[in-house]
């Protein structure tokens with residue numbers, strides 16, 4: 001069910017939103033704020049996404065990627081430049097937090113340059129690993145690049161340079 005407040009409608013993404021999502025991601029990927037991904041990766045992950053609409057136009061989006069029984073990651077949260085600072089990002093993040101709660105997730109990770117924004121939403125900066133060695137050993141089997149970044153694997157460090165690791169307990 002879409003939620004409307006302050007002119008923003010937050011709803012689940014549809015496949016037809018992926019082109020807009022990629023258009024908004026592109027400049028952020030070029031400046032390395034968001035990781036560049038192939039189109040197929042977005043379509044495969046469409047159920048993870050929520051989008052924010054203003055006047056029927058998608059102006060922002062974010063995704064929730066579950067990694068383990070108690071753990072998920074907020075990914076690809078972005079708002080188009082003209083719609084920033086109007087609460088769209090906050091609405092999207094809180095909708096994803098609600099999705100996480102409904103799934104039974106207890107901890108939310110993010111890797112970001114937007115430290116103040118996430119801190120205002122209850123995320124705290126963490127150092128080192130956020131999982132026990134046994135869970136680490138299982139997660140390392142994933143083919144997902146985001147999980148590799150969460151684990152801070154050597155091969156993905158160039159992608160995460162300058163980002164801050166943050167965690168929110170739900």
Ligand SMILES: CC(=O)SCCNC(=O)CCNC(=O)[C@H](O)C(C)(C)COP(=O)(O)OP(=O)(O)OC[C@H]1O[C@@H](n2cnc3c(N)ncnc32)[C@H](O)[C@@H]1OP(=O)(O)O
Nearest residue numbers: 074075076077078079084085086087088089090110112114
């Ligand atoms: C895990 C990841 O995905 S990391 C990647 C994070 N994304 C990026 O780095 C991409 C670039 N950044 C962005 O796209 C955006 O800046 C986001 C997604 C981080 C935030 O989106 P926004 O829609 O601008 O956020 P939102 O408007 O909710 O909050 C930002 C500011 O607006 C203010 N604000 C919130 N609601 C309103 C409102 N209704 N009216 C006016 N201002 C508002 C907030 O107080 C905040 O101000 P502050 O920074 O001075 O405290």
